[in-house]
Amino acid sequence: xxxxxxxxxxxxxxxxxxxxxxxxxxxxxxxxxxxxxxxxxxxxxxxxxxxxxxxxxxxxxxxxxxxxxxxxxxxxxxxxxxxxxxxxxxxxxxxxxxxxxxxxxxxxxxxxxxxxxxxxxxxxxxxxxxxxxxxxxxxxxxxxxxxxxxxxxxxxxxxxxxxxxxxxxxxxxxxxxxxxxxxxxxxxxxxxxxxxxxxxxxxxxxxxxxxxxxxxxxxxxxxxxxxxxxxxxxxxxxxxxxxxxxxxxxxxxxxxxxxxxxxxxxxxxxxxxxxxxxxxxxxxxxxx
Amino acid sequence: xxxxxxxxxxxxxxxxxxxxxxxxxxxxxxxxxxxxxxxxxxxxxxxxxxxxxxxxxxxxxxxxxxxxxxxxxxxxxxxxxxxxxxxxxxxxxxxxxxxxxxxxxxxxxxxxxxxxxxxxxxxxxxxxxxxxxxxxxxxxxxxxxxxxxxxxxxxxxxxxxxxxxxxxxxxxxxxxxxxxxxxxxxxxxxxxxxxxxxxxxxxxxxxxxxxxxxxxxxxxxxxxxxxxxxxxxxxxxxxxxxxxxxxxxxxxxxxxxxxxxxxxxxxxxxxxxxxxxxxxxxxxxxxxxxxxxxxxxxxxxxxxxxxxxxxxxxxxxxxxxxxxxxxxxxxxxxxxxxxxxx
Numbered sequence: 001x002x003x004x005x006x007x008x009x010x011x012x013x014x015x016x017x018x019x020x021x022x023x024x025x026x027x028x029x030x031x032x033x034x035x036x037x038x039x040x041x042x043x044x045x046x047x048x049x050x051x052x053x054x055x056x057x058x059x060x061x062x063x064x065x066x067x068x069x070x071x072x073x074x075x076x077x078x079x080x081x082x083x084x085x086x087x088x089x090x091x092x093x094x095x096x097x098x099x100x101x102x103x104x105x106x107x108x109x110x111x112x113x114x115x116x117x118x119x120x121x122x123x124x125x126x127x128x129x130x131x132x133x134x135x136x137x138x139x140x141x142x143x144x145x146x147x148x149x150x151x152x153x154x155x156x157x158x159x160x161x162x163x164x165x166x167x168x169x170x171x172x173x174x175x176x177x178x179x180x181x182x183x184x185x186x187x188x189x190x191x192x193x194x195x196x197x198x199x200x201x202x203x204x205x206x207x208x209x210x211x212x213x214x215x216x217x218x219x220x221x222x223x224x225x226x227x228x229x230x231x232x233x234x235x236x237x238x239x240x241x242x243x244x245x246x247x248x249x250x251x252x253x254x255x256x257x258x259x260x261x262x263x264x265x266x267x268x269x270x271x272x273x274x275x276x277x278x279x280x281x282x283x284x285x286x287x288x
Numbered sequence: 289x290x291x292x293x294x295x296x297x298x299x300x301x302x303x304x305x306x307x308x309x310x311x312x313x314x315x316x317x318x319x320x321x322x323x324x325x326x327x328x329x330x331x332x333x334x335x336x337x338x339x340x341x342x343x344x345x346x347x348x349x350x351x352x353x354x355x356x357x358x359x360x361x362x363x364x365x366x367x368x369x370x371x372x373x374x375x376x377x378x379x380x381x382x383x384x385x386x387x388x389x390x391x392x393x394x395x396x397x398x399x400x401x402x403x404x405x406x407x408x409x410x411x412x413x414x415x416x417x418x419x420x421x422x423x424x425x426x427x428x429x430x431x432x433x434x435x436x437x438x439x440x441x442x443x444x445x446x447x448x449x450x451x452x453x454x455x456x457x458x459x460x461x462x463x464x465x466x467x468x469x470x471x472x473x474x475x476x477x478x479x480x481x482x483x484x485x486x487x488x489x490x491x492x493x494x495x496x497x498x499x500x501x502x503x504x505x506x507x508x509x510x511x512x513x514x515x516x517x518x519x520x521x522x523x524x525x526x527x528x529x530x531x532x533x534x535x536x537x538x539x540x541x542x543x544x545x546x547x548x549x550x551x552x553x554x555x556x557x558x559x560x561x562x563x564x565x566x567x568x569x570x571x572x573x574x575x576x577x578x579x580x581x582x583x584x585x586x587x588x589x590x591x592x593x594x595x596x597x598x599x600x601x602x603x604x605x606x607x608x609x610x611x612x613x614x615x616x617x618x619x620x621x622x623x624x625x626x627x628x629x630x
C-alpha cells in the first residue's frame with residue numbers, strides 16, 4: 001500500500017495550508033492540459049488588471065496540472081490532482097530553469113463517505129493543500145471556483161482533533177532517533193499572553209501511549225482523553241497550572257506536525273496515507 | 289580613511305532609525321556641531337549614511353571611533369541582544385579600591401597576550417556601568433567588526449553581563465581577562481538569560497520589590513481588595529477566594545512591578561505518577577520533558593494565572609523562585625526519598 005516514493009516526495013517536509021473543497025462539477029481528467037492553459041491565461045489576465053501582487057521582476061507564470069494515481073486510499077477515491085506554478089524571469093536567458101513558486105494539490109484518502117453520496121458529474125477531492133504565496137492560492141482558488149462551481153474554506157483544526165493527532169502519532173514506531181512529542185499551548189486572556197511548550201521525550205511519550213491504548217490498530221476518544229489527562233496531571237504536579245484550561249494550538253512529533261490554523265507538515269512517507277486520511281475526514285466534516 | 293572603517297560606519301548609521309541618527313551622532317561627539325548642521329536628515333537613510341561617511345573622512349576616523357559609535361547604538365538598543373549573566377568570585381575578603389585605568393590596562397593586556405588581532409573599546413556610563421566592546425580576529429585575520437561581543441560590568445558588584453555573538457572558543461579568554469582585570473579569581477555562568485538587560489540587573493542586584501518573609505500582611509477584611517474590579521455579581525464565597533488568591537500572589541511576587549523576562553525553561557527528569565484511578569505507565573525511569581514558558585513579560589503573565597482561574601494559588605515555587613534564585617533555566621530531578629530508620 002505504500003505509494004511510490006517519487007510521487008509522494010513533493011508532499012513531505014513542507015508546511016501545507018489546508019482547505020476543504022466541495023465536489024467539482026464536470027471536471028474531466030482527460031482535459032488537464034486544457035485546464036493548465038486556461039488557468040495560465042486567467043493568471044496572466046489578473047496580473048494585467050493589477051490584481052496579482054508580486055512586486056519586482058516581471059514573471060511569466062507557467063501552470064502544470066498532473067494526476068497522481070498513487071495518492072488515493074480506496075478505489076472509490078479520485079486520484080490526487082497536483083497544480084504547480086513555476087516562474088521564469090523574462091530578464092533571464094531562454095536556458096534558465098523554471099522556478100517552482102507555488103504548489104497545491106487536491107486529494108481524497110478514503111473519502112468514501114462523501115464520494116458515495118454525490119451525483120454523477122461531480123468529482124470528490126475534499127482536501128486541498130497549498131504551499132506558497134497567498135496571492136497565488138487566491139488566484140488558483142478563484143479559477144477553480146469559477147470553472148467547477150466549487151467552494152473552498154480554510155480548514156481549522158480544533159484542540160480536540162489536535163489531541164487525537166498527537167496521541168496517535170506519539171504511538172507510532174520510528175526506527176531512528178525521533179524528535180520530541182511537543183504540545184504548544186497558548187493562554188491569551190491574561191494581562192500578558194503566555195505560550196507554553198511541553199515537549200516529551202518520544203520514547204517516554206510512546207511508552208505512556210502504549211499503556212493507554214487497549215486494542216492495537218484502534219483508538220477511542222476515551223483513550224485519547226486518558227493520554228491527555230496524564231500529560232496534564234504530570235504538568236500540574238510540577239507547576240500547579242491547569243493546561244486543560246489553555247488552548248492547544250500546535251502539536252509536533254517525528255511523524256508530522258499540525259497547527260490549529262490548519263497548517264500541517266508531514267515528515268515520513270510511511271505515514272503519509274494515515275495523516276491524509278485523518279485530514280480528509282476533517283475536510284469532509286467541514287463540508288457536510 | 290580605511291575603506292573597511294568607512295563601510296562599517298556606513299552600515300552602523302543604516303541600522304539607526306532615521307529620526308534618531310542626529311541624536312546618536314551628537315552623543316558620539318566625533319563630528320562637530322557645525323558638521324552636523326551640514327547634514328540633511330530628511331533624505332533617505334542611504335544618502336544620510338554616505339554624507340556621514342564623507343564627514344568622517346574629513347576627520348580621518350579610524351576603527352576606534354567607529355567602534356565607539358557602535359557602542360552608542362548598542363547601548364540604546366541593548367534589548368535587541370540576548371544577554372547572559374556571569375558571577376565572579378573573590379578569594380579574599382577585602383573590597384579593594386577599584387581603579388578603572390588599571391582595570392582597562394589589565395583587561396587589554398590579558399586579551400592581547402593571547403590574541404593580537406582584536407579591537408577593544410570601553411565606555412563608562414553614569415550608572416557606573418562599564419561597557420566593553422571586543423571585536424575578535426584570528427592570528428591570521430583582522431577582527432570581524434560585525435560580530436563583536438559586549439560586556440557590561442558594574443564595578444561594585446560581582447556580576448558580568450555578556451552578549452556573545454562570537455566563536456565559543458573566545459569565551460574562556462574573555463572570562464579570564466575579566467577576572468584578571470577585576471581582581472577576582474573565578475567566574476561562573478548563571479542560568480539566567482534575557483533580552484532585557486535592565487531586568488537582569490534588577491534581578492541580580494535585587495532592585496525589584498520582593499516579598500520579605502518576615503512581613504506578615506494584615507488579613508484582608510473584605511472590601512479591601514481590588515476595588516476597581518468590584519463586581520457585584522461576585523458573592524461572598526467567591527469574594528473570599530479572590531482575596532485569598534490576591535494575598536498569595538502578593539506574597540509570592542511582591543506588590544511592585546516584576547523584572548521583565550521573556551522565557552523560562554525547565555528540563556524535567558522526574559517520575560511519572562499516574563492518578564489513583566488510572567491504569568497507566570508505571571515506569572522506574574524518569575518521564576523526560578522539556579517545558580518552556582514564553583511571554584513578552586513572563587513574570588506578569590505568571591502572576592495573572594491564578595486570578596484568571598488557570599492555575600492554583602499558591603503558584604508552584606518552581607515558577608515563583610525565578611527572580612530570587614536569579615535563574616530562568618532549570619533542571620528538575622526527583623527529590624531523593626529520605627529513609628527514616630525505625
